[in-house]
Amino acid sequence: MLSKEENDLLTRVGPGTPCGELMRRYWQPAALSEELPPGGPPLSVRLLGEDLVLYRDAAGRPGLLGIHCAHRGADLSYGRLEDGGIRCIYHGWLYDIHGNCLEQPGEPAMRWRQSGSRNSIHSPTSDAHAEAASTSHARIHQRAYPCREAGGMVLAYLGSGDPPLLPKYEFLTLPEEHVYAVKLFSSCNYLQGNEGNIDLLHVSFLHHSERDVQELGADGPTPDGKGLRDNLRTLSGRGAAPFIETCEAQLTDVGLRICKVRDIGPEENYIRVATFILPNLTAVPGGQTNWHVPIDDTHHWKYTIIFNRQRPLDKERVSRRHTMTADYTPIANRENRYLQDRESMKYVSYSGISPSYFQQQDLCATEGAGRIQDRTQEHLVATDAPIVAARRILASAIKEVQNGRDPPHVVREPGQNRFPNIVATFGTIPKSTTWKEHCNQLASEGRGWQTRMS
Ligand code: FES
Numbered sequence: 427m428l429s430k431e432e433n434d435l436l437t438r439v440g441p442g443t444p445c446g447e448l449m450r451r452y453w454q455p456a457a458l459s460e461e462l463p464p465g466g467p468p469l470s471v472r473l474l475g476e477d478l479v480l481y482r483d484a485a486g487r488p489g490l491l492g493i494h495c496a497h498r499g500a501d502l503s504y505g506r507l508e509d510g511g512i513r514c515i516y517h518g519w520l521y522d523i524h525g526n527c528l529e530q531p532g533e534p535a536m537r538w539r540q541s542g543s544r545n546s547i548h549s550p551t552s553d554a555h556a557e558a559a560s561t562s563h564a565r566i567h568q569r570a571y572p573c574r575e576a577g578g579m580v581l582a583y584l585g586s587g588d589p590p591l592l593p594k595y596e597f598l599t600l601p602e603e604h605v606y607a608v609k610l611f612s613s614c615n616y617l618q619g620n621e622g623n624i625d626l627l628h629v630s631f632l633h634h635s636e637r638d639v640q641e642l643g644a645d646g647p648t649p650d651g652k653g654l655r656d657n658l659r660t661l662s663g664r665g666a667a668p669f670i671e672t673c674e675a676q677l678t679d680v681g682l683r684i685c686k687v688r689d690i691g692p693e694e695n696y697i698r699v700a701t702f703i704l705p706n707l708t709a710v711p712g713g714q715t716n717w718h719v720p721i722d723d724t725h726h727w728k729y730t731i732i733f734n735r736q737r738p739l740d741k742e743r744v745s746r747r748h749t750m751t752a753d754y755t756p757i758a759n760r761e762n763r764y765l766q767d768r769e770s771m772k773y774v775s776y777s778g779i780s781p782s783y784f785q786q787q788d789l790c791a792t793e794g795a796g797r798i799q800d801r802t803q804e805h806l807v808a809t810d811a812p813i814v815a816a817r818r819i820l821a822s823a824i825k826e827v828q829n830g831r832d833p834p835h836v837v838r839e840p841g842q843n844r845f846p847n848i849v850a851t852f853g854t855i856p857k858s859t860t861w862k863e864h865c866n867q868l869a870s871e872g873r874g875w876q877t878r879m880s
């Protein structure tokens with residue numbers, strides 16, 4: 427449970443808010459690259475409560491500017507893309523990707539003439555002594571944020587000061603064919619979305635389904651050695667592995683390592699490990715990373731990134747586009763009650779939401795908690811320990827920024843731009859080894875971040 431003040435601290439992300447300032451110290455996705463094809467129209471983007479326009483200039487470089495023209499506020503997303511920038515259609519002011527105003531073609535050249543003892547400006551005049559192009563454009567600077575492109579995304583830095591290095595998360599370093607990125611609209615605060623990644627226990631309930639067992643083998647063995655299939659003749663309300671799972675967490679340099687441990691017998695444990703990477707993304711077991719990017723306080727984009735370090739991905743196979751509309755809105759959503767089929771709850775899907783809509787199962791839970799979950803009303807239990815720890819490190823990172831320091835893993839030295847402690851994996855380990863020892867070993871061998879095999 428949090429106090430209202432604590433809840434506000436972690437969930438409010440607009441300009442000037444403490445958490446908003448933390449978020450702005452990290453590169454954040456502004457759009458998918460596929461939304462901004464060469465020659466395509468500018469995009470209206472809302473990010474961290476700011477209304478912005480994202481466009482690609484003639485050289486192919488992405489630019490992210492305040493959406494309201496510095497002149498009289500027209501919406502630049504309707505602008506013309508030409509002459510090395512974006513041109514407002516109200517009076518033709520032209521901006522480059524750095525926010526420089528290159529032209530104000532409505533302004534006439536200034537002509538100067540002597541009038542008595544004082545200089546005065548007349549426009550136009552026939553008896554000018556001197557003449558110069560208007561320079562008022564040079565005094566205008568449109569709000570502009572630096573952008574980089576990697577991993578199929580356009581990332582932006584909305585903070586003050588020099589941007590840090592783009593972090594070398596593995597999916598931001600691989601060739602384009604090795605990475606699949608997509609996003610999904612979520613009608614709730616970003617923290618609810620990301621806490622779903624940290625709460626590994628829910629997988630044994632919300633996502634419990636017959637298809638997981640058949641296609642993915644995703645939820646592993648049970649103490650009787652039979653696996654889930656035999657337990658799925660009917661889907662028990664007690665979930666995949668009742669009373670035998672615990673959740674623990676361990677601090678790391680990037681955030682928090684989280685493990686769900688399932689006691690499957692005297693010899694072995696089954697573990698699932700994720701890493702919460704400050705401030706709003708999590709590498710989850712199964713080769714996927716979820717990045718919950720605030721649109722504003724009550725909506726966010728869930729970017730999902732899947733990668734394979736060895737070979738190109740079969741993007742058709744991993745695609746999530748069949749679960750969403752062209753504008754990345756979930757097909758199963760709150761308006762249609764996530765297409766819940768109560769009959770299917772007996773045999774097919776614990777939640778009654780089709781396993782084909784795996785992410786929408788999450789949305790049912792996270793959006794169901796309200797636009798901003800009222801955490802003064804929750805009752806956390808032992809298996810929520812990782813949630814408690816994650817909130818603490820988030821609050822502590824906010825404090826770092828308030829004290830004028832860089833928060834964790836904001837990297838400015840190229841030699842430090844590596845993240846071996848990100849571990850996302852699952853499997854069986856002997857009881858003689860703790861999950862922490864196992865993860866430390868994987869990390870030391872550079873094998874911690876398991877990637878998608880297909
Ligand atoms: S409002 Fe944009 S040029 Fe006038």
Ligand SMILES: [Fe+2]
Binds near residue numbers: 622628
């Ligand atoms: Fe989930």
